[in-house]
Amino acid sequence: MVKTKKLSIPKARTSALKQQDNFAQAADSLEHLQTQDLSKANLNELASVVREAHDSFQSHMVSALEAALVAGNALVIAKEKFLYDREIGGFRGWVSELGISRATSYRYMKLAQNRDIVSQAETLSDALELLARHKAGQRTLQASEDKSSVKKRRATLTLSSERDHKLAMIAESKGIEVSLLISEVLDRWLSRQKNPEQIDIS
Template sequence: MSKKLSVPEIRVTSAEQQGIFAQAADPITPLKEIDMNGATLVELEDIVKAAHQSFQSHLGDALQAGLIAGKALLMAKKQFTYDRQTGGFRGWLERIEVSKSTAYRYIELATNEPIVSQARTLSEAMERLAQHRAEQRALQAKEEKVEIKRRRVTLKLSDKRDQKLEKIAQNRGVDISTLMKEIIEQWLASQP
């Protein structure tokens, strides 16, 4: 027994089909057309949920778009050398109508992808970057403080001993601070 193919009763034109695809690609379109003045609380709840879901998904898309733009900008930046006539990379940004601050925000996303990859939205990614920058500044400040404490040693030597140290340092081909460091390290190593 052969099976008959069923033909749909309603045919759709290509223009109508494109409209259906566009509506499916942009879930906010049907929400724009709703008259909310006479909507019930249940209908408004559905509208809010659909709009919120669209908003959340678009924020995730914004983060992905920012990462892609940042990677492309990094690649483009490598191809530029500064030219007074064209302005180099910054001149190119002006020509493609992307502000310098936006471009560098995209670049920051791309260069810190491991930090922002767990974020669900662009704003969450930017918060993570801000927190990372603050942690890095605190860590750097702590390291600088430690290094400064380590370097600040004042020795009061007689002129004769100071000249002797300078002569020894010259003979070894190092500066006085390097010589002092070597002497102190040797002395510390000899201590029990």
């Protein structure tokens, strides 16, 4: 006897009108979160905002970037509360209770802290790319400034062979390295800037 398969009746799909309604509701809830004054919110209220924004982020019902910025802003304010009030526990523990990974929460915060940079982006991936480019640029600039600073210090500390020899002898008599002796001399010189005096290194 041949068994016939029962045809499964497909579940009713959400109509386009219903999907639009869901999208509008999600957008409204995010707009409500964006207009809240979170600076006066307590930790429970901030937790509620973070959860709601994170849910919106995961549901893709609204702009992922906007949801991430709302969550990030609430997390930044919450972290400040933990910094000023040590008795309420640890920020990381609080975040873990929200059911959000540490990496995700810190990504939200980075986006919120760099809103002026990521606001030019239309999508979350564009925002993350802009942020990565900005960080790379900052690192390059810092490295360039560090090299320039080192060059300036080296140029300033260029000594004649006679002075170099004298420093080496004084350092040897004190039982220290020349670099440490120079540091001591500079420290004394900086401390006497208000009342300049000739520094005796002997």
